[in-house]
Amino acid sequence: MIEKKIAIAVAETVAEVCGQTVDHRDIILQKTRKDVEGDLTLVVFPFVKAFRQSPEQVAGILGKALLEKVDDVEHYTVVKGFLNLILADRYWSGFLYNAVDQSAVEKETTQHQDRDSGHRQERDPAQHQETGPGKHQDHDPARHPVIVEYSSPNTNKPLHLGHVRNNLLGYSVACLLEAAGKKVIRANLVNDRGIHICKSMLAWLKYGKGVTPETSGKKGDKLVGDFYVKFESELRKQAGEIMEGKGVSEEEARNGAPLMQEARDLLRRWEQRDPGVVEVWKKMNGWVYEGFDATYKRMGVRFDKMYYESDTYLTGREIVLEGLRDGALYQREDGSVWADLGRYKMDGKLLLRADGTSVYMTQDIGTAQLRYEEFAPGQMIYVVGNEQDHHFKVLKLILQLLGKPYADNIHHLSYGMVELPDGRMKSREGTVVDADDLMDEMVATARRTTEELGKTHDFSEEDKEALYHTIGMGALKYFILRVDPRKNMLFNPEESIDINGNTGPFIQYSYARICSVLRKAGEPRLQEAFRMDESIRMNKKEKQLLKTLYDYDQVLAEAASEMSPAKMANYMYEVAREFNQFYHDHSILNEPDRSTSNFRLSLSQLTAHVIKTGMALLGIEVPVRM
RNA sequence: GGUUCCGUAGCUCAGCUGGAUAGAGCAACAGCCUUCUAAGCUGUGGGUCCUUGGUUCGAAUCCAAGCGGAAUCACCA
Known part of the structure; x- marks a missing residue:
């Protein structure tokens, strides 16, 4: 240094x-x-x-x-x-040859990417993430891994744009932490129980006539979501009639409506493990999971560990009862159990209802405990929207109150809401942007644009589809990840599918161009280029690009410690822009001076590696041709 | 009302552990393809960094107050 x-x-x-x-x-x-x-x-x-x-x-x-x-x-x-x-130039060129040597020779100059030998996995974070558990066994990170929870869907509705930001953030943060040397466990906490699921179940039982994803040809999560919507519309009808007849408030009318009572009854029966109810519950959740899996797969995110609230709330309840016995919590006359947060100048928080049923907080207490017991994590990161800032603040305090050693390890990675040009997404107003539809649209746009440019005539159909997917998802992911997680962001559909300027496809394109040059150079030539050349004199653009590449380690460290994929995303753009300027001004292969040409090849090589590695940490793939 | 977060070009965003003349993209306008992929490159115009005060040799950045916006303060999740 x-x-x-x-x-x-x-x-x-x-x-x-x-x-x-x-x-x-x-x-x-x-x-x-x-x-x-x-x-x-x-x-x-x-x-x-x-x-x-x-x-x-x-x-x-x-x-x-x-x-x-x-x-x-x-x-x-x-x-x-x-x-x-x-x-001195030798300082910079020394860095270059050392880095190129370490990162090993890029082999992605052709379409056959998977013939890499293993030695480079040690140093390539993007590869490293694929190696899974078992690494670093003798080091601290393995004994105290970081758990990153993200996605956390409800099983009554399909995933939407809000989940997309959550998933992309969570996955990328996990990658960044791994690249920074941590052992990471990607966790998903599925909210598979509660009144909302019962609503979908009830509507399906009443109006579904036994329809399934197979008979309807619909994705499971969509089908279940339809019944949730059906429930709400039927409930609105009933509530409307009650309001007119009795002149009560909307809330009272909704609560008093027969459908609502039936839904609550279904929830009670579920908690009592009524076999018939449980069977429907399992069946419909199963449909939803199949749908979610398809969406996750397409989005390119995955999980090492699934948690289900239907399991964790039981653990939560035990801990709360234990806390009651220990005197950390107290009981009111009606039998409900509370945490007294008076010493933090906050209102008390209910943890068990008078009838013994649990709330959202109870379940989170249980989940934290289960994670602690299984993994002894050094940190538990919750990727959850900033609308729940208060919830996590309280969760931490309650765990402290209960004397849990892991209370301080909880970190809420709070991100801002996604807004649309005409305001927030509102399910009631039908302005929710569905995750699958969104991806369809991105890929379709990528297809249209690529076909217009006509550079892919010789691609096989399979390669074409893969490319459209790569570009469409690259555009979407970069658009979302480049903004600071903490901030609310505006999702403008028209801008999101843009591919010029500060966009994912711009960076992908830069990568593809480099690959094109490296391909033309050929393997023997690349080998020749990797030899250190002390005598090289750099021009301004070369040096500027090299200095930008030099910053990678620093940027990675910052992005990981701040848990900000945006840092990495903006850096990727800077790298691509620097390369394009260099590429525009100077010829690589047509440069007559052999050693200069070789130097530029190495520089291009390292640029490609940095782009590929950095983009992988954002969950974005880069194509060798586009 | 209390608490927390945010406020930078017409729009979307960087920059914020204090440092030089505040940067990109989009949009507008003007250029550059017989040369390794023009999904690119270059140039022009565009700023009360919300306001006021404070700390400092130096503030978009730190502190205080105010203004504007968002979230939250559930026996919803």
């Missing part, structure tokens, strides 16, 4: 000249602005007092000292209080 060497040298110099000690870790070097000559910049203002000289003079003193003390510092300039350091 040259930054560290420089920082130490600066600290030494300050000590020598002023007799003051500075911790080298407090000396921060930043990247030099693009419009100024230099690679690294030291802001000297913090040292002027110690030197009792002008900023320019201080910069000069430090610059001269660094020239002597640090080999790769070749030259410096001083602009006001900024000391700009220029590193």
Whole structure:
């Protein structure tokens, strides 16, 4: 790390000249602005007092000292209080050849990608994620893995745009953490019980006439969702009649409607394990899971561990009762059990109803316990929308109240809502964007655009379909992941399928172009190019691209620690843009000077590797041709 | 009403652990394909970084207050 060497040298110099000690870790070097000559910049203002000289003079003193003390510092300039350091080209090219060597030779210059030998899996995070459990067994991360929970669907409705952001975020965060060296468990908590499922069941029993996904040709989750909608519309009818007749409020009317009572009755029977009810429940949930699996598969997300609330709420109830016995919780006269959060200046939280049934919070307590017992995780990350900020705050406090050792390991990765151009999605107003429909549309657009450009005539039908999928999903994923998770985001359907500018397909296209060049170069030529060439002199674009690639490790570390795929996404765009500029201005294979041509090949090679690796951490595939 | 989050170009977003002249894309306009993929590249115009105060050599970035928006404060999940 040259930054560290420089920082130490600066600290030494300050000590020598002023007799003051500075911790080298407090000396921060930043990247030099693009419009100024230099690679690294030291802001000297913090040292002027110690030197009792002008900023320019201080910069000069430090610059001269660094020239002597640090080999790769070749030259410096001083602009006001900024000391700009220029590193030797050999430093950058050294990085390049080392990185290319480490990442191993890209073999994706042809369509046959899977003949890689295994040695590169160690270093390629995108590969690493496929290796699953069992790695790092002797290290801390394995003993205390990170559990990332995401998706968390209800089983009464199909997945929609909100789930899409959740799934993409969760999956990507898991990948980023893995790439940063953690052992990660991807978990899904399925909300498979409750009144909402009973509504779908009731509607199916009453109006379904035994229809199944097979007989209707409908995806299971869609079919069940239809019955949920059917229930709601029938309920609205009943409630409407009651309101007119009795003049009661809408809520009262809904609650009093016969359908609602039937649904509640169904829930009670479910909790009592009525065999007939349980059978319908299992059957309909089964349909939903098949539907979800198809959607997940298409979306490219997966899970290592499934949790079902129908299991975890029981554990939750036990813990709550235990807490009651221990005196951590208290019971009211009606028999309901509560957590007193008065010491945190919050209202009490109900954990068990008077009739002994449990609520959402109860179930989350149980889930946390089960995870703790099975995995002893160092951290439990919950990818859940910011509408539940309060819920997770309370969950953490209750677990503390119960004296659970894992209470502090809970982290709510809170993300903002997805809004549509005309406001929030509202199921009642039918403005919900269905996940499957959305993917269909993205792929269809990718198909249309690709066919218009007509570069894929010689593709097989199979390859074409795969390509459309890759591009369509790339557009969707990048569009969603490039914005800071914390922020609400606007989903504009028209912009999301754009493929020019700051988009997923732009980055994919850059990758495909590189592959095209590498393919043309051929294997022997690539081998020749990987040899370190000390004499190389870089031009501006080459150096700019190389410096951008150099940042990868830093960006990965930040994206992982901040759990922000957006960091990686925006960096990917920067890499692609830098490459395109370089590619536009300089010829790679047609360059007459052999060593320059070789250098550019290596540079392209590393760019391709960085793009492929980084995009994989976003869950985005890159095509070798498009 | 309390709490939390957000406010940057016409639009969508970067930049925020304090550093130089605040950046991209889209949209608009003007250029660049006999040369490795033009899904690309280059240029022009476009800013009260919500407001006011404070801290500092230096604030879009930190602090306080205000304004505007969102979420939440369920015996829903």
